[in-house]
Amino acid sequence: MADMVDRSGADRNDTDRQGETIAGIIVAAGSGSRAGLGTPKQYAPYGRTTVLGHAVAMLRKAISGPILIVIPPGDEDAARGAIGDSGAISFVFGGATRQGSVRAGLEALAALPSPPTSVLIHDAARPDLPGCVAERLIAALRERSGAIPVLPVVDSMVEASGSIMGAPARREELRRVQTPQAFRFGDILAAHRAWEGPPSAGDDAQVLRKAGHEVALVDGDARLAKLTFKEDFAMPPSPVPAFRTGSGYDVHRLEPGDHLWLCGVRIEHDRTLAGHSDADVALHALTDAILGAVAIGDIGDHFPPSDPQWKGAASHIFLTHAVRLAEENGYRLANCDLTIICEAPKVGPHRMAMRERLAELLAVDISVISVKATTTERLGFTGRGEGIAAQAQVLLMKAA
Known part of the structure; x- marks a missing residue:
């Protein structure tokens, strides 16, 4: 048998009374x-x-x-x-x-x-x-x-x-x-x-x-x-977290055209975004953020570009699908923060329409929707006008 050893230590939650063992x-x-x-x-x-x-x-x-x-x-x-x-x-x-x-x-x-x-x-x-x-x-x-x-x-x-x-x-x-x-x-x-x-x-x-x-x-x-x-x-399941966060990032190449889609809003422009669907880079980033928050894959898992049924599809289908899956997992959107990175088109004139459309698709009040835009000071592919990028962060909260 092993000898008894006193294992007292300062890093322990010590409930011993003073002077007692x-x-x-x-x-x-x-x-x-x-x-x-x-x-x-x-x-x-x-x-x-x-x-x-x-x-x-x-x-x-x-x-x-x-x-x-x-x-x-x-x-x-x-x-x-x-x-x-x-x-x-x-x-x-x-x-x-x-x-x-x-x-x-x-x-x-x-x-x-x-x-x-x-x-x-x-x-x-x-x-x-x-x-x-x-x-x-x-x-x-x-x-x-x-x-x-x-x-x-x-x-x-x-x-x-x-x-x-x-x-x-x-x-x-x-x-x-x-x-x-x-x-x-x-x-x-x-x-x-x-x-x-x-x-x-x-x-x-x-x-x-x-x-x-x-x-x-x-x-x-x-x-x-x-x-x-x-x-x-079987150990009991861990309590469901009250909040979960997710982030999403997407890029689409620009090519000649007459309009493009951002946040579900059609914007007249001399370039268009290339992609299997309507290439709404902002909705794709937001969709990935929601899917990531509930740890159920990414947009490519649910809507693979190899599947012809999604060719030219409106990206709001992807976003509402992600929202439904989040709800099935017991969560609803608390807020989202979306940043669009491009030199053109200018996002400012369309920002309110984008927020309104996102609030409609997400079934939330417009006050929890943030849409921002920035440039990269003409650096990189966005600075050269070769494409548009978007990044999104979301906070989901446990549904009541």
Whole structure:
């Protein structure tokens, strides 16, 4: 077994009280077979790591004292592989029951040159520990020898006799118990050593209570749900961002003609923009910006120039398609900022008509539409009048 190592560090969210050491025990000695994963569930993939790796990482954020993991005999290599590069971690082999495993962990901590003053005893199967729960548990130890996180029971409750309903149970008097459970180290160690009940007490708080100590209840958290069945192991999806940004850039070559299209507005000019569609460079840039904001490709993915059906097509079709896809993904336009880069034609006389047309196509108020124009001081292909470029930025916000 590896030696216990004190891993205190200034870069940690330290909830330890001044002059005290709070250690952690993670119980990971079960077979985890109910999950049906083909491997003990503590070593199963979870997010970017494993169940055990995530549990260690979250507990490490909560305390700065030593962390000890209780594992099945012979599993040290598997456990280290599940944790990865997690610094100094110690392992202890567990017993035949959870209570025996916790006792082994407590005795290992007691054998340290400086045993901890408090300990959080946690199940690897509850890997996602919010820091606020740890803070509440540790604060409660100022008044009590132990503290546990709990959630209210919201469903109606009844007693059961096999498959037959019995008397109602008062849900107001019931709580759902989670881990980690926090204890003053000397008290929980003495309570385990003095235990004379059945081999399994249910949890460590019951062991402490049997020894005559009061156990405080603090608010738990739904994130501490226990991973039991196979479907539990998919991490919940990340919250949908309130805002998303996108940018688009497009260029089209100028060639002889009598008009061109910019922002869905026909402009009389002695040159035209060459392209498979109507070559509205501004609408193409804006379309790409919206598609990019919701990460669903670019204009070429949705309207490939190799497809003859888009030959000469009006570019507003592309833009309204992008808006519809954004809406299907739960977003609407907050604002857009479009810059047209050219020497000619002059954009200023047409700017208001462009803003009005864009507001119509995007189904937004004209106040959130910006159209600007600039030149490149006769430098580059736009400065030489060879083509027109456009760049667009958009902000999308989550639809109500």
